[in-house]
Amino acid sequence: MSTAAAPLPAGRATDASMRGGIGQPAWANMLFVLPYIVVAIGLVVVPMVLGIWLSFQDYDMLGGWNGGVAFDNYVNLFGDRIFLGTIANTLLFVLMTTPAFVVIGLFLAITLNGHLRRHAVLRSVFFASSVLSVTVVTLIWRLVYLPDHGLLADITGLVGIHGIDPVTSPTWALPAIAVVTVWWIIGLPMTLFLAALQQIPPEIYEAAALDRASRWRTLVSITLPSICRTVVVVAVLEIILQFQLFGQALLITGGGPDNRSRPMVQYIYESGFRDLQLGYAAAASQVLFALMLVAALVQFSLGRQRGEA
């Protein structure tokens, strides 16, 4: 499964939690939340701060700390063609997968939003692959992509196309990873869209049926406008998730050929845990985090404008 966090209604939750308490305010009540807060500060806030500090240091896993280097790590990063390539690969991957997740997820949710047994069975089919670990998923797909014996080669061989080998193709390596990723976790957008569809009051559909509105018209005038907020949420969530591409690339292509499918997280992993340059890897992490925030904010504000227009 991915590192997905289902989006919770953040704004509303904050307001409601302020009103929701019962009884008098008391310091003792803080003890309920204290254990979690301690864990969150110790294992997220402190590492965040430490990571920012590390990114300005010459810190080697074996050689230890060799003092501050100001912006050297960042300067070196942006002078490294491989790192710049990983940014391009990551952005390309996000552009390939996010629309696919939204479109296929929406299609599945709309067609499988029913109470019949076949709806339930098909929903289970599309969700099932997302419970598998990245190791199992990549193992399955490496076998599927095998040039001579793989399922893909067997199928294309039937129509006379031989020598299919996406994993070692500079052009097709990244799309091949994108296909695996969409196959793996299409269940997440589908589920989020289904949850949104079930919030639409059935009376609206009954009224549309009385007006003999066509299926297409119902979809365009009722269904899509009702869930446009969810479309934005899913798009933002997928952008954030797909920026984190790592295991699929590491285990299917190893980033190759010629770095054409190496994502940013793999670069962080390799510079930090293979080359042991922790300061440098920490700087790359900050760049990743900043890019993710920017991409999510851009998508969010675009979606909002469209929603209001």
Added chain:
Amino acid sequence: MQDDSRPATGDRLILGAVVLLAVLWIAPIAWVVGLSFKPNEVLMRSTGGLIFPPFTLKNYTDILNSSAVFGWMLNSAIVAAGQMALTLVLASLAGYGFARTNFPGKAPLFVLTLGVLAVPEQAIIVPLHTMFSWLDLHNTYAALIAPRLAFPFGVLLMTQYFRAISPEIEEAALLDNASRLKIFFRIVLPLSIPAQATLGIYTFLHAWNDYFWPLVSATRPEMYTLTVGLASMQTNFAQTEGLGFLMAQAVFAGLPVLVLYLFFQRHIVAAVAGAPTR
């Protein structure tokens, strides 16, 4: 009249498209499962002929004979169970605190919790690794379990759940001068068992499938989790002599979670949708 017949055709077309897509979705798994029962000699020649004999269980007995796999499975089970238990404790307490009690600083602490949701694992994995190195904790269960406990999803899920429970019983108990802790354990916690199940299964599954952190923290093979251990065995992929063995590995590692999914589907889907089960 004509209008009524049109949707039926459309329905059938769309259903056909979805079924076709479903077949595409199942095909890789079905293919791997089928071939995992084939002898390697046959697979080296051809991977067609899925449903024809000969069949063999040798690929599976090979897995069972490589003792490392069971150690990794045990590690995964310990890590997943530990993470599940501790997440349930932390999330239930914090969820109750945020949903039902008042205390100074509640608003900023809740904002902090939401903020943690925005920090991806990848952004902090280097400093996190450094911290655990300083504490000399790598290659221990503590190191494998701890980092994910900070993930606030459970806290938010439980907050949402507790807030939806009617406050009247608690208010009556408060008037009787019962302590908050007593109210929590006697009244609220028993009511939250469905949400605990949802969060528990979801957390277990996440921990079981986790890859990045165990990969950097567990460097000694005997501390590998199943995901890391299996990945470490995939390195010599070019040699196809082990094709059947690799397929059996995929099935062996994937089947338990798929069975878990079949049993707890409702909980898993609810957790993914961000809604606690009632």
